[in-house]
Amino acid sequence: MTNTAPSTADAHSAPGAGDFAARAHQIAKVYGRGDAQVVALDSVTVGIPRGRFTAIMGPSGSGKSTLMHCMAGLDSVDSGQVFIGGTELTGLKDKQLTRLRRDKIGFIFQAFNLVPTLTALENITLPMDIAGRKADRAWLDQVIDTVGLRPRLKHRPSELSGGQQQRVACARALASRPEIIFADEPTGNLDSRSGAEVLAFLRDSVRRMGQTIVMVTHDPSAAAYADQVLFLTDGQIVDTMTGPTAERVLERMKGFETGGRPAAAPGAPEPGVAAR
Ligand SMILES: Nc1ncnc2c1ncn2[C@@H]1O[C@H](COP(=O)(O)OP(=O)(O)OP(=O)(O)O)[C@@H](O)[C@H]1O
Numbered sequence: 001m002t003n004t005a006p007s008t009a010d011a012h013s014a015p016g017a018g019d020f021a022a023r024a025h026q027i028a029k030v031y032g033r034g035d036a037q038v039v040a041l042d043s044v045t046v047g048i049p050r051g052r053f054t055a056i057m058g059p060s061g062s063g064k065s066t067l068m069h070c071m072a073g074l075d076s077v078d079s080g081q082v083f084i085g086g087t088e089l090t091g092l093k094d095k096q097l098t099r100l101r102r103d104k105i106g107f108i109f110q111a112f113n114l115v116p117t118l119t120a121l122e123n124i125t126l127p128m129d130i131a132g133r134k135a136d137r138a139w140l141d142q143v144i145d146t147v148g149l150r151p152r153l154k155h156r157p158s159e160l161s162g163g164q165q166q167r168v169a170c171a172r173a174l175a176s177r178p179e180i181i182f183a184d185e186p187t188g189n190l191d192s193r194s195g196a197e198v199l200a201f202l203r204d205s206v207r208r209m210g211q212t213i214v215m216v217t218h219d220p221s222a223a224a225y226a227d228q229v230l231f232l233t234d235g236q237i238v239d240t241m242t243g244p245t246a247e248r249v250l251e252r253m254k255g256f257e258t259g260g261r262p263a264a265a266p267g268a269p270e271p272g273v274a275a276r
Pocket residue numbers: 031032038039040058059060061062063064065066067
């Protein structure tokens with residue numbers, strides 16, 4: 001796979017928002033105090049290339065969720081800056097942050113978080129209805145067809161399988177054409193076949209619709225759907241892999257399990273490219 005997108009390393013030298021849907025510049029996050037202090041993010045600088053599918057992997061406790069939550073404006077940073085497109089998110093007041101999240105960011109979580117009393121279609125358009133925005137009908141049609149939900153639009157969540165419910169959640173995230181979608185273990189509650197369907201759809205939405213997606217996952221086969229994988233350990237991005245395969249991701253992850261940063265795997269295209 002060729003990678004013409006900007007390297008995550010460029011985030012350091014290119015403050016312009018142009019090629020990145022989201023950027024973090026030297027962000028740090030510390031939980032607790034004294035003996036209980038945990039450095040969840042240790043001066044992370046990273047750019048998420050626009051129109052690409054990026055996976056974030058790392059051992060449990062390495063800071064994946066914290067990084068995602070900080071970049072999505074769901075959690076605050078102790079220092080550093082976060083940008084969504086050209087807008088600096090750090091320092092925004094609560095109301096501005098809520099509006100930015102609503103207008104520019106889509107979310108997909110492990111739990112589908114659908115409203116049980118609404119139909120699939122009503123769930124998909126709910127965020128826009130709340131915001132008082134009219135759905136772009138042509139776009140909505142494209143999203144519905146891409147996720148294959150047309151025959152199920154009038155069904156309520158309880159009448160849908162887990163995979164179908166997650167596809168509704170994906171369509172909901174895509175419907176407002178956000179600048180970026182953050183997905184936290186989106187296949188964590190799905191069997192492998194439904195998980196593969198959702199991942200294929202996410203990949204398609206990047207390839208065919210130009211969407212930008214960042215996904216936290218523990219699963220090397222899920223990460224293999226991405227264009228690039230960022231590896232975190234101890235709150236730092238220690239590696240990046242483009243054109244991942246499940247085998248190569250698994251191999252790299254094994255290096256983390258034995259402690260510390262892995263030696264570069266043979267054939268790894270760009271060890272340590274993530275900006276520091
Ligand atoms: N609210 C919190 N209070 C205290 N410590 C926290 C809090 N949230 C996270 N941490 C700590 O910060 C570190 C990073 O946590 P984070 O959840 O980001 O890791 P993760 O890589 O997503 O882990 P997992 O794969 O297990 O979900 C961990 O050591 C965790 O215990």
